[in-house]
Amino acid sequence: MALSLGFHIIYSCIGMVMPVFMAVSNYKWIKTKNPVYKNITQAWSKGVAIFFATGAVSGTMLSFELGLLWPKFMEHAGPIFGMPFSLEGVAFFVEAIALGFFLYGWDRFNKWFHWFTGVIVGLSGIVSGILVVSANAWMNSPAGFDYVNGQYLNVDPIKAMFNDAWASEALHMTLAAFVATGFAVAGIHALMIYRKKNITFHTQAFKIAIIFGSVAAILQPFSGDLSAKGAAKRQPAKSAAMEANFHTEAYSPLLIGGVPDTVNKTVNYGIELPSMLSFLVYDDFKTPVTGLDKIPQQDQPNVPVTHYAFQLMVAIGLFLMLAGIIYFIALWKKRSWLWKNWFLKLFIIATPLGFIAVEAGWTVTEVGRQPWIIQGIMRTSQAVTPMPGIQYSFYLFTFVYVTLSFAVVFLLSRQIKMVPQLYDVK
Numbered sequence: 001m002a003l004s005l006g007f008h009i010i011y012s013c014i015g016m017v018m019p020v021f022m023a024v025s026n027y028k029w030i031k032t033k034n035p036v037y038k039n040i041t042q043a044w045s046k047g048v049a050i051f052f053a054t055g056a057v058s059g060t061m062l063s064f065e066l067g068l069l070w071p072k073f074m075e076h077a078g079p080i081f082g083m084p085f086s087l088e089g090v091a092f093f094v095e096a097i098a099l100g101f102f103l104y105g106w107d108r109f110n111k112w113f114h115w116f117t118g119v120i121v122g123l124s125g126i127v128s129g130i131l132v133v134s135a136n137a138w139m140n141s142p143a144g145f146d147y148v149n150g151q152y153l154n155v156d157p158i159k160a161m162f163n164d165a166w167a168s169e170a171l172h173m174t175l176a177a178f179v180a181t182g183f184a185v186a187g188i189h190a191l192m193i194y195r196k197k198n199i200t201f202h203t204q205a206f207k208i209a210i211i212f213g214s215v216a217a218i219l220q221p222f223s224g225d226l227s228a229k230g231a232a233k234r235q236p237a238k239s240a241a242m243e244a245n246f247h248t249e250a251y252s253p254l255l256i257g258g259v260p261d262t263v264n265k266t267v268n269y270g271i272e273l274p275s276m277l278s279f280l281v282y283d284d285f286k287t288p289v290t291g292l293d294k295i296p297q298q299d300q301p302n303v304p305v306t307h308y309a310f311q312l313m314v315a316i317g318l319f320l321m322l323a324g325i326i327y328f329i330a331l332w333k334k335r336s337w338l339w340k341n342w343f344l345k346l347f348i349i350a351t352p353l354g355f356i357a358v359e360a361g362w363t364v365t366e367v368g369r370q371p372w373i374i375q376g377i378m379r380t381s382q383a384v385t386p387m388p389g390i391q392y393s394f395y396l397f398t399f400v401y402v403t404l405s406f407a408v409v410f411l412l413s414r415q416i417k418m419v420p421q422l423y424d425v426k
Helices: 002-032 035-069 071-104 111-140 157-161 166-194 199-234 236-243 276-282 303-332 335-339 341-349 353-367 390-417 419-423
Strands: 146-148 151-153 254-261 266-273 372-374
Touching (some): 035 199, 166 303, 166 353, 254 276, 254 303, 303 335
Antiparallel strands (some): 146 151
16 A cells, blocks of 8 residues: 555646646646747646546556455445545546546637636646545544444544544645646756757746746745644654654754664754754743653554654755745846756756655655554554455556556656657747
8 A cells, every 4th residue: 555655646746736737838828829838738738648547547546455455444434534535536537527628629629618628627636636635634633423332423424524634734735746746847847958958848838837836845834834733733643753752841852853763762863953842833942742752652653764754854845945945036036047057957956856755744644643544543453454365466556556657757758858849849
C-alpha cells in the first residue's frame, strides 16, 4: 500500500493541477489571440491526458488493495467514511467526460464552452483530491460514530467526512500539489530556456506554472502551521515524533535537524531553539508540549523515520518558498534576473523537490499515525489481511507501477522533444 500510494500521489498531484494550468493558458489564448498560448494549451492537454490515464489505473489498483490488504478495516470503516470515496468517484466521472470534451472539442465547440470544459476538468480534479484527503483525515481524526464495546454505532457519514482534520489537511495537500506540480513544470520549461530551445513557447509556459507554484509555496508554511497545531492536539504521539520531542517540559524547544537516539531518549547534532516549540503549538513560550515520555511505548510511531521525513519536508518547503519570493522580486523589481543562468538553474534544481516534499509529508502522515490505522480505535495489525502469499500481489503491483512510470517518462519526454514540430508553430 505504501509503494502504491507513493506512486499514485505523484500522478494525482499532477492530475489535480495541470488542468488548471491548461485552463489558464487557454483563457489567455482566447483573450489575446496569441497562438503561443493555444500551442501551450494543446501541449499541456496531452500531458493531462497521460496523467489522467495513469492516475485512473493506479487509483483503480488502490481501490482493489483496500479490500485485498485491509479487510477488517474496510468491514468496519467502509460504511463510515465511504461517502467521500463515492463522491470522489462522481468527480472522477465528471472529470473524464469534461476531459473528453476538451481534448476532442478543438474547433468544434464555441471557444468559451470549450474553455469551460477545461475549467471543469481542473475543478473536478481538485475536488477529487480533497475528497480522498478527507478520508485520510478521518483516519487521523475519527468522527461520525460511537465506538462501544467494539461496535461502530450511530454512524453519521457527513460528520465523518467533515472531521476536525479535513480542512487543514485538504488545504495543506492542495497547496502541496500546486507547489510540487508548479515547480516541476516550471523547472522543465526553465531547462528548455537554459538550452535556448523554443524560448518564446517555454517562457510563457514557465510564467504560468511558476506563478501558481510560487504563490502556493509562499502560502504553504501557514497551512503547515495549521496542520502541525492540529496534529499536536489530536495526535500527540505523531507530533512528538515529528519534533523528536522525548521530554515533556515547559518552554519546549524547537529542534532543527538532529539524529534521534531512541534508546537514550536524546537527539544528537540538532540545533535547539528555546521555547519555540511551545510558541508554535500554543502561541505562548511556556506551555509544555507533550513529549514521547507521556506516550506508552507500544503507542509510539517510528521516531527517526517520522522526524527525518518531517525535517526534509520543512527544509524543502522553506527552500521553495524562498525560490518563489525570488521569482516575484525578479518579476517586479529585477526583471534582468529572468534571463540569468543562475536564475534558471535555481528552478531547474527545484524541479523534483516539490514531489520529494510531498512524499516526505505523506510519510509523516502515515508513519506518524502508527501503530494505528484509525487513530486510537483500530491498530494496523488488527486491520491487515491474514492471508498468506500476499507478497506475490506486491510483486505484480510493483511491476505495474514501475512500468507505468517508465511509460509516463517516455511519453512526456517525447512530448517535450516534439515541441518544435507540433506546438511552437504559428
